[in-house]
Amino acid sequence: MRLILTFLACVQFCVLATAGLANPDFWKHEWPNTDFENTSIPNWVEIMSGGPPKDGIPALSDPQFFTVDQETTIAGNEPVITVEIEGERPRTYPIRYLTWHEIVNDQIGDTPVAVTFCPLCNSGLTFDRRVKGKVLTFGVSGKLRNSDMVMYDRETESWWQQAVGIGIVGDMNGVELRQLPSWMESWDQYKARNPNGLVMGEPAWNRAYGRNPYTGYDRSHRPFLYSGEMPPHGIAPLMRVVRVGDRAWPMDRLAQEGNITEAGVSLSWEAGQASALDAGVIAKGRDVGSVRVRDGQGRNLAHDVMFAFAFHAFWPDGTWMRGK
Structure with a gap:
């Protein structure tokens, strides 16, 4: 119950504060390298603070993996995001971890990927991180638009809309990420189809993994x-x-x-x-x-x-x- 009350209090604060803070001049101290003049956002009031600051929700960039027979803590009905790339061992990313981190930057064979999950939209998407000859690394901006996570890349500090995979602010404005096929399924369903598959291990963060x-x-x-x-x-x-x-x-x-x-x-x-x-x-x-x-x-x-x-x-x- 305390988690619920804390979250709702955060929501109330954010809603009240948004009208005054939806202005790029206010954000420039936190985002000095972001080109706010280059944007496709018609009205800055569309951008809201989600509560946590930049990187307050820590994206992951060094995931560890285990074989499915080594994993004993995930319940069989828990949701996972599965990525299967031809020629590579299947991998799955438990939602129990993505709920608290929202983005995992990973490398599957030759393909750099970003596995993303926005709890407020239930949107779970996987993107190829290669853009304009660069491999981008994504983080959580702490901003929302239409209740959807606004990601950012650490290389240009451009902002990206997670649900559509398109840059919306900065040097990457208008650039579209390539979405890769991935899907949510249960842990049992993944294991049954991929007995030799891999699963992301628990991150080394102090979070209530498994709780919502x-x-x-x-x-x-x-x-x-x-x-x-x-x-x-x-x-x-x-x-x-x-x-x-x-x-x-x-x-x-x-x-x-x-x-x-x-x-x-x-x-x-x-x-x-x-x-x-x-x-x-x-x-x-x-x-x-x-x-x-x-x-x-x-x-x-x-x-x-x-x-x-x-x-x-x-x-x-x-x-x-x-x-x-």
Whole structure:
């Protein structure tokens, strides 16, 4: 309960403070190397403080990995983000760690990756870190836009919108990161498919790994730190949707039908994954299921499982795949 009250107090403070602080002149002391003149943000009031300062949520850059048989602390239904790159051993990144760090900078074979998770949007995306001949290293800015994490790169200190993977402030404004196929599934599902796979080990930080500091969040009626328009068609703002490009399939439809093939995309749903944003202990969260997304040839497709309000905020003209 103390975690909840602390978080809500932080939210209240941030909302009250945002109107006065949404000004790049105020941020320049913290970001002296960021070119605020180069931006695609139409109104700075869209940028809010999430509470923690720059790097207050510490991104990781030196993850350690173990084989699945060496991991004994993760519950079978806990969510993980899986990355499978051809020719390399599969790797998975437990949400119990990403909840507290939000970004993991890693190297899988020849591919430098950033595995990211924004708890307030439930957005879990993996990006190739190679941009314009540079390998970028990402950190957490402490800022939010439409309740979504604003990342930054340490090389140019440009700001990036996590949900869309596009630079929004600084030298990298307008540059798009290449999203790699990855997906959330349960620890048991990953192990069953990859008995020789790797799993990220517990970071050397003093955090309550396995606990959810956003207890009850995905059962809320409204998202935190969001003042934008709510989704159309009566879709609940914190309904999970499967986003592929500018299309979104509501999770309740997918859970009911099990398998959907349309618009050149095949989606499948399987029970067994706990919500990371429900109970105080992640493993006790209600079952929200796992989704796989493939193209017509059976290849994994880059996608996201995010909240409906975030999809509507970043794709206001997107297509809602509600079925009949």
